[in-house]
Amino acid sequence: MEYVLSFIEHTLVVYKHKIKIEKSPYSYSLEETLGFKKYLYWEDRIKLEITSEEWLVLWTFPEVTSLFDLYEAVQVQVAGISSLIDGLLSE
16 A cells, blocks of 8 residues: 655555565575575565655665664554554543
8 A cells, every 4th residue: 555645746655566586595505505405485575755746766765774664653653553543542
């Protein structure tokens, strides 16, 4: 899912995507070198970008683990979870 915030003449976009990991982080793996072991899996990544009004990417923020926290916080805010919990607790 993609979340968009328009601000002045630019747009801030945060989204999750998957990337395919095909190589072992340990390139000296004998099994992989000999072709016995396939090292393939998918990882989630979060992108935070500033775009123009025409959706051209002007800046991509560096990938850091705190972007996962930002993405989760945006999901909670958009879903209205905080107000739901507040309503349940006030009754």
